[in-house]
Amino acid sequence: MSPPRPGLPRWAVIAAISGAGVFAAADAILEHRAGIPWYQSIPDALVGWAYITGGVVAFRAASVIGGVVAFRARRLDRTGTLMTSIGVIWNLDSVALYVHALLPYATWVGQLVVPLLAQLLLSYPSRAVRSRLERAVLAAAYVQVVVINGARQVFVNLHDYYPCPCVHSFPTVHNPAVFHVLETENRIAYVLLGGAVLALVFRRWQRASGPARRALNPLWFAGLATVTALILDDVLGFVRLTSAQYNAESAVVTVIQLSVPVALLIGLLRIRQSRLAVADLVVALDQAPGPAGVRQALASALGDPGLTVCYWEPESGFFVGADGRPADPEPPPGSAATEVTADGAPLAVLVHDGELLGQRPLLDAVVAAARLALENARLQAALAAQLEEVRASRARIVQAAVEERRKVERDLHDGAQQRLLALSLTIAMISDQLAAGPGADLGLTRLADTARSEISAAIGELRELGRGLHPAVLTHEGLAAAVETLVALAPLPVTTQIAPARFPAAVEATAYFVISEALANVARHAQASKAEVIADTDGTRLIVEVRDDGIGGAPARGGSGLTGLADRVAALGGRLTITSPVGGGTTIRADLPCA
Amino acid sequence: MLARVFPLGWTPAEEQTETVIATFKAPQGTLVVVDDHARFREAVTERLTAAGWRIVGAAATGAAAIDLVVRLAPDVVLLDVVLPDMDGFAVADRLAAAGNTSAVVLTSGHDRGDFAGRIRSAPVRGFLPKEMISGPALATLLAGDQP
Numbered sequence: 230m231s232p233p234r235p236g237l238p239r240w241a242v243i244a245a246i247s248g249a250g251v252f253a254a255a256d257a258i259l260e261h262r263a264g265i266p267w268y269q270s271i272p273d274a275l276v277g278w279a280y281i282t283g284g285v286v287a288f289r290a291a292s293v294i295g296g297v298v299a300f301r302a303r304r305l306d307r308t309g310t311l312m313t314s315i316g317v318i319w320n321l322d323s324v325a326l327y328v329h330a331l332l333p334y335a336t337w338v339g340q341l342v343v344p345l346l347a348q349l350l351l352s353y354p355s356r357a358v359r360s361r362l363e364r365a366v367l368a369a370a371y372v373q374v375v376v377i378n379g380a381r382q383v384f385v386n387l388h389d390y391y392p393c394p395c396v397h398s399f400p401t402v403h404n405p406a407v408f409h410v411l412e413t414e415n416r417i418a419y420v421l422l423g424g425a426v427l428a429l430v431f432r433r434w435q436r437a438s439g440p441a442r443r444a445l446n447p448l449w450f451a452g453l454a455t456v457t458a459l460i461l462d463d464v465l466g467f468v469r470l471t472s473a474q475y476n477a478e479s480a481v482v483t484v485i486q487l488s489v490p491v492a493l494l495i496g497l498l499r500i501r502q503s504r505l506a507v508a509d510l511v512v513a514l515d516q517a518p519g520p521a522g523v524r525q526a527l528a529s530a531l532g533d534p535g536l537t538v539c540y541w542e543p544e545s546g547f548f549v550g551a552d553g554r555p556a557d558p559e560p561p562p563g564s565a566a567t568e569v570t571a572d573g574a575p576l577a578v579l580v581h582d583g584e585l586l587g588q589r590p591l592l593d594a595v596v597a598a599a600r601l602a603l604e605n606a607r608l609q610a611a612l613a614a615q616l617e618e619v620r621a622s623r624a625r626i627v628q629a630a631v632e633e634r635r636k637v638e639r640d641l642h643d644g645a646q647q648r649l650l651a652l653s654l655t656i657a658m659i660s661d662q663l664a665a666g667p668g669a670d671l672g673l674t675r676l677a678d679t680a681r682s683e684i685s686a687a688i689g690e691l692r693e694l695g696r697g698l699h700p701a702v703l704t705h706e707g708l709a710a711a712v713e714t715l716v717a718l719a720p721l722p723v724t725t726q727i728a729p730a731r732f733p734a735a736v737e738a739t740a741y742f743v744i745s746e747a748l749a750n751v752a753r754h755a756q757a758s759k760a761e762v763i764a765d766t767d768g769t770r771l772i773v774e775v776r777d778d779g780i781g782g783a784p785a786r787g788g789s790g791l792t793g794l795a796d797r798v799a800a801l802g803g804r805l806t807i808t809s810p811v812g813g814g815t816t817i818r819a820d821l822p823c824a
Numbered sequence: 825m826l827a828r829v830f831p832l833g834w835t836p837a838e839e840q841t842e843t844v845i846a847t848f849k850a851p852q853g854t855l856v857v858v859d860d861h862a863r864f865r866e867a868v869t870e871r872l873t874a875a876g877w878r879i880v881g882a883a884a885t886g887a888a889a890i891d892l893v894v895r896l897a898p899d900v901v902l903l904d905v906v907l908p909d910m911d912g913f914a915v916a917d918r919l920a921a922a923g924n925t926s927a928v929v930l931t932s933g934h935d936r937g938d939f940a941g942r943i944r945s946a947p948v949r950g951f952l953p954k955e956m957i958s959g960p961a962l963a964t965l966l967a968g969d970q971p
Contacts, residue, residue, distance in 0.1 A: 642906075643861075646933050650954040651867035657958060658871050688955055692935060702938040705911070714937045 237289045245285045249316065253278035256320040263326040269480040272487055273319075279490035280316030284309045286497045304357065311349040312493065315342050333382040340378045343419065344370035346489070347426045350452050351433070353493060366425045373418045381415055384408035419463050427456045447495060451488035458485040506530045507594045514602040520551030520613070523599065523606040530595050533582045535564075540607040541575040542614070548578065551606070553614025569596050569603055577603045620802065624735075627800040631699065631735040638698040646691045653684045703741050707731045711741050712762055719760070720752050727764040732771055736823045739797050740764060740773045743805065746790045747775035747817040755779025755815055769824040770803075776816045783809035791817070852876040852959070853899030856926075858889040858915070860908050868902065868957055875959020886910035890918050898926050900966070902957070903948075905932040905939060913939075913946050920947035927966060931957060 253274040260270035287309035318341055325335030347370045351358050358364060384404045434449045462482045470478065510530035517526055520538070528536040539548040539558040550556035558578035560566045565583040569576045585592055660677035663670055695701065703711040709727040716723045731737070744762055751760050757779030764773045784807075795805040803821035855877045859865050862884075869879045880898050883889040886907045893901050901919070905912035916928045928948040936943060936951050943951045950965045 642933055647861045647864055650933055651861070651864045653955045654864075654867040654871045654957060658867075658874055661874065661958075685955055688933075692933075700938065701934045705906075705934075705939060706942065710939075710941065713941070714935075717937065 237285075242285055242289050246282050249278050249281035249285075249320075252281075252317075253320055256323045259323040259326060263323070266476055266480075269476055269483060272480060272483040276483060276487050276490060277316045277318075277320030279487060279494060280312045280319060282316075283490050283494040283497055284311070284313030284316060286494060287312060290497060304352065308349065308353060308497075311345055311352075312490070315345050315349065316490075318342050318345075337379050337382045340374045343422070344374050347422065349493070350426060350430050350448070350489075353448060353496070363429055366422065366429060369418075370422050370426070373415070373422060377411060377418070378415055381408060381411040384411065416463050416466055420460050423456045423460045423463075427453060447492035448489075451492040454485050455489045458482045506532075506591065507598050510595055511598050514599060520606040520610045523602050524551055526602075527579065527595065527599055530599075531581060531585055531591065533585060536579060536581045538603070538606070539578045539580065540603075540610045541577060542607075542611060543574070544611075549610055549614055551610055551613075553610050553612075553617050567592055567596065569600060571600060571604055576600070577607060623800040624802060627739075627797055628733075628735040631738045634698040634738075635704060635734060638695040638701065638704075641691055641695050641698075642701065646688060646695075649684055649688050649691070653681055653688065656681045656684065699738060700741065703737055704734075708737050708740055708764060711737075712744055712764070715741075715745055715748055716762070719748050721757060721759060723748065723760045723762060725762045727762065728766045728771075730766055732766075732823045735801060736771055736821050739794070739801060739803075740771060740819060740821060743773055743791075743794050743798065743817065743819045744775055746794055750783070750790070750817075751775070751777045751779065751815070754783065755781075757814070766823060769822065771819075771821045771823040773819045773821070774816060775818075776814060778814045780811070781809045781813045781815050782811040783807060783815045794819075852878070852963070854878050854880045854896070855900045855902060856881045856883065856889070856893055856896060856898045857902050858883045858886075858907070858912075859902075859904040859931075860884045860906075861904075864954070871957065872902075872959060872962070875962075877959065877962075884908075886912075886915045889915055890922070893919055893926055894922055894924055897924065900962070901926045901928045902952075902962075903928055903930050905930050905934070913942055916946050916948050929962065929965060 256277065257267075257270045257274035260273065261267055265273075287305050291303075291305035291309060318339060322335045322339045325331040344367065348358065348367055351363050351367065358367065384407045430449060430452050434445045459482065462478065465478060507530065510526055513526035513529065514523060517523075520540075524536065524538045527538065528534050537550070537556070539550060539556040542549050547555050548558045558566055558580060560580045560583075563583050564580055565586050567579045567581065567585075569579065579596070656677055660674055660681060663674045663677060700711050700714070702714055707729070708731075709725075709729050712725055712727050716725055732740070744764075748760065748762070751757050755777045757777035760775065760777040762773075762775050764771060766772070791805065791807070798805040798819050798821060801821055803819060805817070805819045807815065807817050809815040852872075852875065855872060857865050857868050857872075857879060859868070859882075865882050865884075869882070873879055877900075881892045881896050883892050884907075886909045889901070889903065889907075903912045903915055907915070912930050912932075916930070919926065919928065930939075930943060930946070930948050930951045931954050932939070932951075933954050936953065939951075952961060952965060
């Protein structure tokens with residue numbers, strides 16, 4: 230990347246195009262005054278003006294794209310130079326009609342339009358002319374025009390061509406024989422070169438894919454018409470025409486020539502549109518970072534709402550989507566994939582509408598502009614994937630813990646506790662029989678009673694243990710009933726408003742223990758006269774609130790008991806908040822996803 | 825489906841279809857025990873038999889219990905709340921729906937509080953915690969009409 234350069238300002242664009250318009254008007258007027266009819270001089274001046282305008286638009290497009298795709302900007306600059314040169318040379322020749330001494334030079338320089346146009350047609354809009362054949366044809370065109378045509382001017386007798394009182398000012402002698410040979414060679418060479426350029430443009434057009442070919446269509450047809458017209462014009466040069474015939478023929482050829490700069494101009498305006506899309510993209514990427522923002526910005530810059538981005542994940546060796554989940558970068562039929570690399574390593578794949586392949590410059594520019602944002606987005610996608618994994622595993626751990634505690638509670642209840650219960654009844658029977666039997670042994674009876682009360686205490690402790698693990702009432706009756714058992718034990722009046730719905734076991738357990746701990750804190754620290762428990766749901770979240778009218782001022786983290794619960798709430802994707810202004814009571818609120 | 829009823833003292837693994845103990849009019853009336861723990865059924869049977877109750881049948885599942893109670897129409901059904909196939913409330917509801925008039929007494933190793941208001945609203949005579957089961961406790965519960 231090269232540093233961004235200052236853009237061509239709008240006033241400069243307007244000034245250049247207007248200046249070229251004045252220049253063209255002057256050209257048309259000067260030509261007319263020199264005896265050329267309007268119908269020939271005006272189209273001729275318009276051709277030059279159209280080329281200059283196209284050149285200015287190319288410069289402007291190159292400056293919009295700036296340092297983003299430097300090589301494309303350089304090639305657009307070259308296109309601008311070529312078009313502007315053609316336009317200036319085109320409209321400059323009229324000066325020589327008045328300054329006759331310049332005529333040989335003007336004719337010589339004027340012919341430069343031919344190789345410049347050939348180069349323009351082969352490189353338009355921003356293509357490198359690399360093929361050996363293309364380079365050879367171009368080189369031949371330049372040699373023909375600069376060297377051979379230059380030599381021809383040395384030997385020309387201007388009086389043969391221009392009805393002017395000019396003198397031959399070239400510092401050599403006039404030699405009709407040599408001139409005639411060079412003149413003939415020149416015409417034949419032009420026909421051959423024109424045919425070759427036409428063939429090369431045709432080859433380019435033929436090799437282009439569907440959409441790219443469609444984009445080249447106007448240029449191809451305009452180029453075909455123009456080169457054909459020029460060849461015909463050249464061939465007609467061998468025939469002596471009357472002045473009127475010559476003027477009419479020249480006018481037709483000139484109007485046909487106008488089609489090339491117009492086609493080029495339309496194409497360049499389209500490119501400028503796409504460059505503006507890139508400029509918008511850069512702004513959009515800045516304003517909407519993150520994988521989703523990057524995708525949205527790319528989709529709108531490329532005009533493909535269905536565009537998807539798959540990021541290469543070097544660690545796992547997978548492609549992942551913006552959400553961090555594995556994604557398939559294989560384009561479906563009608564779509565195409567464009568790979569984006571960074572430092573030679575794969576970075577991302579854009580899966581987009583296949584039509585976009587026809588707008589390779591736009592695609593390249595967009596990819597270049599978005600590369601840094603894509604790298605950031607990939608990191609974010611990778612982080613999102615890891616975070617998603619951690620979140621899921623944390624939730625699984627909590628759910629597994631709840632499930633495990635439920636199971637232990639059930640096992641305790643079904644195993645040890647049932648045996649103790651049966652044992653308790655058996656000992657009660659022993660005690661009864663000892664008491665009822667003849668010669669009751671009071672000592673044994675007391676021992677049996679002691680054993681029975683010990684067993685009862687053990688049963689009570691097991692029950693408490695089970696309740697701490699996972700209250701049976703929660704399993705059997707749900708949150709509302711379980712909270713009622715807590716409220717019954719509370720040392721202060723507690724009003725409840727609990728949604729009667731059932732929730733996943735982990736959610737019910739977490740909500741229950743939050744309420745339990747919060748009510749215990751109210752009893753211990755709040756000095757409250759009453760409390761309120763609310764559990765409400767909208768079907769996707771369960772909101773639990775415990776409020777008291779106590780002294781407030783509870784630490785925001787809520788002490789060690791609530792800290793552990795806050796972690797459990799967070800593990801389920803929820804949030805525990807404590808609001809406790811001094812003197813304003815305490816509200817503990819848990820917001821739990823329960824869908 | 826045949827009701828799965830277990831003889832007293834047998835483990836469910838031995839799976840007899842049902843056992844009906846020969847009846848004679850006991851001083852306290854007839855009783856069916858429903859509990860999935862064999863050892864507990866045994867202990868209850870011994871204790872209540874000693875207290876003058878005649879245990880006429882025992883069942884380990886809700887379905888077997890309904891079948892047995894409907895056929896035997898005992899005076900009392902001692903019904904564990906937590907059963908493998910359905911809970912004691914469902915059994916009580918179905919018995920009531922079947923027009924059975926036996927007095928249903930729920931029991932459980934869990935606290936009364938663990939079933940909260942459901943005991944009050946169920947068609948049952950009351951609730952006895954398992955470790956409290958005894959002849960006098962049952963008689964008191966049946967005499968008083970409150971759970």
